[in-house]
Amino acid sequence: MPVAELLQRHAAVWRRAVCHPFLDAVRDGTLPAAAFDTWLVQDARFVADLLRFQARLLARAPRQAQSVLAGSVTALVEELGWFEQQAAARSLDLAAPALPATAGYAELLDRLDSVDVPNALVALWTIERTYLDAWSGARPGAPEYREFVEHWTVPVFAEYVAGLEVAADRAGPVDADAVFLEVVAAEIAFWEMAVEAR
Numbered sequence: 700m701p702v703a704e705l706l707q708r709h710a711a712v713w714r715r716a717v718c719h720p721f722l723d724a725v726r727d728g729t730l731p732a733a734a735f736d737t738w739l740v741q742d743a744r745f746v747a748d749l750l751r752f753q754a755r756l757l758a759r760a761p762r763q764a765q766s767v768l769a770g771s772v773t774a775l776v777e778e779l780g781w782f783e784q785q786a787a788a789r790s791l792d793l794a795a796p797a798l799p800a801t802a803g804y805a806e807l808l809d810r811l812d813s814v815d816v817p818n819a820l821v822a823l824w825t826i827e828r829t830y831l832d833a834w835s836g837a838r839p840g841a842p843e844y845r846e847f848v849e850h851w852t853v854p855v856f857a858e859y860v861a862g863l864e865v866a867a868d869r870a871g872p873v874d875a876d877a878v879f880l881e882v883v884a885a886e887i888a889f890w891e892m893a894v895e896a897r
């Protein structure tokens with residue numbers, strides 16, 4: 700089964716991950732700065748966790764997936780620098796502790812280190828596809844958040860997500876519903892954490 704079919708098979712829960720009220724509020728400018736700042740600090744942590752997961756996945760990836768994964772490891776290192784700049788511009792402390800949703804997501808990433816490579820590739824594709832679709836739906840974004848909307852909607856990011864889809868499809872076939880649903884649940888919990896922040 701091509702991995703893209705997971706989006707239709709689980710359309711209702713997928714919609715909750717990519718059409719969340721957080722994203723509506725980014726689009727119309729009603730998102731409180733505290734919610735956005737919480738998201739930003741927690742997402743910087745998430746990206747650091749994701750980099751660890753991704754580097755380990757690269758180490759055990761089949762030949763066909765090495766190129767897309769190697770490129771994205773470098774991109775994530777640069778992305779961490781981008782988060783540091785954004786946090787500094789907003790005077791945010793990136794050393795703030797992980798909130799439960801972030802810690803839960805980190806645990807999921809740790810567990811994914813020991814699932815087989817085809818399932819791990821589906822998980823990574825799901826993680827990135829969520830951000831592509833979620834931020835695409837928030838376009839163009841309120842002026843104060845526009846830079847972030849643009850960050851996850853540029854063509855090079857869409858191409859990366861398409862490359863992950865190809866790698867996941869080539870590595871399959873796998874019964875990936877469980878891993879897909881776990882990632883989608885973690886993504887929904889992450890948005891929820893941000894909107895609940897004060």
Ligand SMILES: Cc1ncc(CO)c(N)n1
Nearest residue numbers: 742745746826827830889
């Ligand atoms: C929570 C979350 N999911 C996915 C991405 C995309 O890398 C991100 N930055 N944060």
